[in-house]
Amino acid sequence: MALTDRLSQTWDLESFFPGGSSSPDFRAHLDRVETETQALARAVESLGDPSGPAEIDRWCDVLTEFQAIYDKLVQGWAFAGCLTSQDVKDREAKLLNARVLQMGAAIEAITTQLDDRILRVSDDLWEKLLADPRIEPVAFPLRERRTRAKRLMAPAMELLATDLAVDGYHSWSAHYDTIVGRMTIPFEVNGKVEELSVGQAFNKFAEPDRAMRTTLHEKWEAAWEKEAELIAATLNHIGGFRLSLYRHRGWDSILSEPLEINRMTEATLNAMWEAASVGKTKLARYFQRKANLIGAETLNWYDLRAPLYTETPKVSYEDAAVFIEEQFRRFSPRMADFARDAFRNRWLEVEDRPGKAPGGYCTDFPLHGQSRIFMTYSGDADGVRTLAHELGHAYHTDVMKDLPSLSRNYAMNVAETASTFAEILINAAAIANAKTKQERLALLDSKISDSLGYLMNIHARFLFETRFYAERKKGHLSLERLNDLMVAAQKEAYADSLGAYHPHFWASKGHFYMSGVPFYNFPYTFGYLFSAGVYARAMEEGPRFEQRYVDLLRDTGRCTVEDLAARHLGVDLTKPAFWMSGVQLAIDGVDEFLRLTAE
Numbered sequence: 001m002a003l004t005d006r007l008s009q010t011w012d013l014e015s016f017f018p019g020g021s022s023s024p025d026f027r028a029h030l031d032r033v034e035t036e037t038q039a040l041a042r043a044v045e046s047l048g049d050p051s052g053p054a055e056i057d058r059w060c061d062v063l064t065e066f067q068a069i070y071d072k073l074v075q076g077w078a079f080a081g082c083l084t085s086q087d088v089k090d091r092e093a094k095l096l097n098a099r100v101l102q103m104g105a106a107i108e109a110i111t112t113q114l115d116d117r118i119l120r121v122s123d124d125l126w127e128k129l130l131a132d133p134r135i136e137p138v139a140f141p142l143r144e145r146r147t148r149a150k151r152l153m154a155p156a157m158e159l160l161a162t163d164l165a166v167d168g169y170h171s172w173s174a175h176y177d178t179i180v181g182r183m184t185i186p187f188e189v190n191g192k193v194e195e196l197s198v199g200q201a202f203n204k205f206a207e208p209d210r211a212m213r214t215t216l217h218e219k220w221e222a223a224w225e226k227e228a229e230l231i232a233a234t235l236n237h238i239g240g241f242r243l244s245l246y247r248h249r250g251w252d253s254i255l256s257e258p259l260e261i262n263r264m265t266e267a268t269l270n271a272m273w274e275a276a277s278v279g280k281t282k283l284a285r286y287f288q289r290k291a292n293l294i295g296a297e298t299l300n301w302y303d304l305r306a307p308l309y310t311e312t313p314k315v316s317y318e319d320a321a322v323f324i325e326e327q328f329r330r331f332s333p334r335m336a337d338f339a340r341d342a343f344r345n346r347w348l349e350v351e352d353r354p355g356k357a358p359g360g361y362c363t364d365f366p367l368h369g370q371s372r373i374f375m376t377y378s379g380d381a382d383g384v385r386t387l388a389h390e391l392g393h394a395y396h397t398d399v400m401k402d403l404p405s406l407s408r409n410y411a412m413n414v415a416e417t418a419s420t421f422a423e424i425l426i427n428a429a430a431i432a433n434a435k436t437k438q439e440r441l442a443l444l445d446s447k448i449s450d451s452l453g454y455l456m457n458i459h460a461r462f463l464f465e466t467r468f469y470a471e472r473k474k475g476h477l478s479l480e481r482l483n484d485l486m487v488a489a490q491k492e493a494y495a496d497s498l499g500a501y502h503p504h505f506w507a508s509k510g511h512f513y514m515s516g517v518p519f520y521n522f523p524y525t526f527g528y529l530f531s532a533g534v535y536a537r538a539m540e541e542g543p544r545f546e547q548r549y550v551d552l553l554r555d556t557g558r559c560t561v562e563d564l565a566a567r568h569l570g571v572d573l574t575k576p577a578f579w580m581s582g583v584q585l586a587i588d589g590v591d592e593f594l595r596l597t598a599e
Contacts, residue, residue: 012345012346033076060135063135085361108162185198187215235506263560273462276454308441313435392420454525455583483504528582537569
């Protein structure tokens with residue numbers, strides 16, 4: 001089938017487990033994983049020192065089995081997740097998903113046991129074990145686990161903390177979801193007042209009517225103010241639990257865990273933010289120009305997503321697929337062939353129909369060496385970029401699929417490398433190929449808006465969260481103080497360029513309430529600027545960079561980000577120079593935007 005033929009907009013899940021949520025094969029798969037998990041728990045418990053050939057063999061067998069079971073669990077998690085996404089009313093799928101999550105908890109318990117056994121091994125025997133040819137491919141993540149285990153409490157204490165977190169840490173996070181889930185925002189639509197969900201209301205900030213956005217903003221702030229006391233208590237309790245846990249572990253810095261998770265140093269984080277700040281002067285000029293274009297004196301927080309035009313060109317799914325393949329091929333034939341096969345072999349669920357979950361993602365089926373992509377294709381430039389973004393994720397998975405499971409586990413900050421790189425490729429081509437001035441301006445505006453998100457919005461979140469935890473050590477923060485901290489962070493992050501801010505952003509942004517991932521903010525900026533820097537290098541070196549790019553992606557799960565950049569790009573991430581190349585690429589559309597709108 002040629003790529004220009006009509007493409008299916010639904011994915012193929014039958015090749016994994018026939019029968020969907022009623023699949024007997026899938027239930028049998030889960031049964032096997034549960035049995036194997038129980039056997040693995042016994043094997044981990046009986047591990048001793050790897051002091052001789054027989055004991056080393058046992059360690060090798062356990063680590064091999066651990067990775068195999070983990071891949072089987074990921075396969076089950078991905079399948080159940082796909083079922084619930086494609087049909088939110090599929091009750092059987094929800095039950096299957098709950099079962100997989102419960103199985104994940106069992107693997108977590110085994111992981112804690114394994115870390116304890118790893119920690120008990122002497123340094124000499126540990127290095128001898130890692131030198132074994134069967135273990136050497138996963139030496140980096142195992143060394144990482146041992147280092148982290150040394151920084152934790154005793155295993156019994158960690159297990160207790162995990163148990164207490166269920167009705168503490170994680171329950172407060174779920175409590176936040178409950179509060180937000182019941183919220184509605186009354187808004188008049190076509191002469192009739194409708195009760196909008198938080199998500200529906202937020203989407204309307206992308207509408208072109210400024211008077212409507214202004215009215216909505218007042219109701220938006222009022223809705224969050226109404227729930228602010230409960231949400232403030234929730235944030236204080238999540239923060240308090242985290243700080244107590246860190247104190248018992250002996251961790252002084254609130255950034256210790258997020259930096260460790262992202263395999264980066266604080267020097268790299270500081271260099272990144274230093275470079276990001278340099279680009280804000282030019283972005284401030286964009287703010288004033290866009291305000292003029294939409295008929296406002298100054299741009300306000302609720303104007304940031306406002307479109308310049310009410311109509312944008314439509315792109316069929318087939319045309320989007322052709323365009324993506326063509327642009328990928330300009331950089332990498334391998335990447336283009338991969339995208340072509342993904343479209344042809346029904347790896348994507350993009351149909352616009354009722355009953356689907358919102359959002360988009362790429363998920364991994366490691367037993368088949370494949371991915372699946374979920375989204376609802378919008379038929380516009382944003383839809384094309386999202387397609388490319390998710391295909392980038394899938395390509396990242398594809399080039400790593402022959403590696404051991406532990407070495408495929410890359411951190412959040414580099415997880416967006418291939419996806420954002422693919423998106424930059426498509427965005428640059430779309431702007432270059434724009435047929436009209438209006439289309440070009442709309443695409444430039446969208447590109448600059450992305451830059452605002454990564455360089456300013458994310459920075460505001462980081463500044464707020466850093467200051468919140470500094471003050472939370474001394475006690476609970478009032479909702480008024482949270483508002484003050486949020487506005488101060490936004491003013492600093494946005495170079496004091498907006499006319500009005502969002503004081504309750506601390507309440508409306510769910511990332512602050514994610515109990516499992518601390519500081520769910522700066523990795524986004526890292527990924528965006530790192531990808532932009534990689535793209536700049538690719539444009540500089542041309543076709544010879546293709547294999548270096550693949551090698552870089554393959555190493556994302558088996559070294560620190562500083563080593564990754566030094567090894568494959570020859571740069572020092574602890575200095576601002578590399579980051580500036582990404583910032584320059586992020587803001588290079590501002591001058592053209594200002595020139596095209598000068599009249």
